[in-house]
Amino acid sequence: MERTFIMLKPDAVQRGLVGQIIARFESKGCKLVGMKLVKVDRNLAEEHYAEHKGKSFFEPTVNYIMSSPVVATVWEGKNVIAIARELMGSTNPASANPGTIRGAYGMDISRNIIHGSDSVASADREIALYFRPVEILEYDKAGEEWLSE
Numbered sequence: 469m470e471r472t473f474i475m476l477k478p479d480a481v482q483r484g485l486v487g488q489i490i491a492r493f494e495s496k497g498c499k500l501v502g503m504k505l506v507k508v509d510r511n512l513a514e515e516h517y518a519e520h521k522g523k524s525f526f527e528p529t530v531n532y533i534m535s536s537p538v539v540a541t542v543w544e545g546k547n548v549i550a551i552a553r554e555l556m557g558s559t560n561p562a563s564a565n566p567g568t569i570r571g572a573y574g575m576d577i578s579r580n581i582i583h584g585s586d587s588v589a590s591a592d593r594e595i596a597l598y599f600r601p602v603e604i605l606e607y608d609k610a611g612e613e614w615l616s617e
């Protein structure tokens with residue numbers, strides 16, 4: 469089963485949006501297998517955004533995710549990486565579809581609420597940055613048989 473790393477960024481926590489955002493993933497059918505509140509330090513923030521090192525938004529984005537606690541989560545499901553990116557919406561909340569998380573809750577690209585892995589490789593890398601293997605739980609979830617054949 470595929471897994472993805474989803475982070476509710478500092479603005480989501482500060483604005484009291486954690487419950488509403490988690491609810492969207494739950495109602496969609498994604499299975500929560502890891503979750504914790506984390507204060508991201510500089511090392512972790514720079515590792516997280518390593519692919520963007522050298523770009524103009526690298527430093528502001530690193531500072532943004534270090535600025536206040538984030539909620540780090542791991543979700544499991546069939547095609548969950550692509551499904552989560554659909555739920556999140558495009559990077560800039562100003563132009564994201566209003567039915568998406570970024571489109572519904574955000575105004576500006578510098579405060580875009582949420583991060584989600586964009587591939588299996590980045591999901592594996594990001595999950596390992598934030599979680600020890602024992603912090604990802606395996607369990608049977610009621611109703612799984614009603615989500616797909």
Ligand code: CDP
Binds near residue numbers: 529558559580582584
């Ligand atoms: O997060 P996503 O994969 O949608 O976008 P990205 O292109 O991988 O950029 C990573 C993060 O950098 C974004 O989520 C924004 O927080 C930030 N960013 C920004 O502030 N300004 C930009 N022009 C591009 C990205």
Ligand code: MG
Binds near residue numbers: 586
């Ligand atoms: Mg990205």
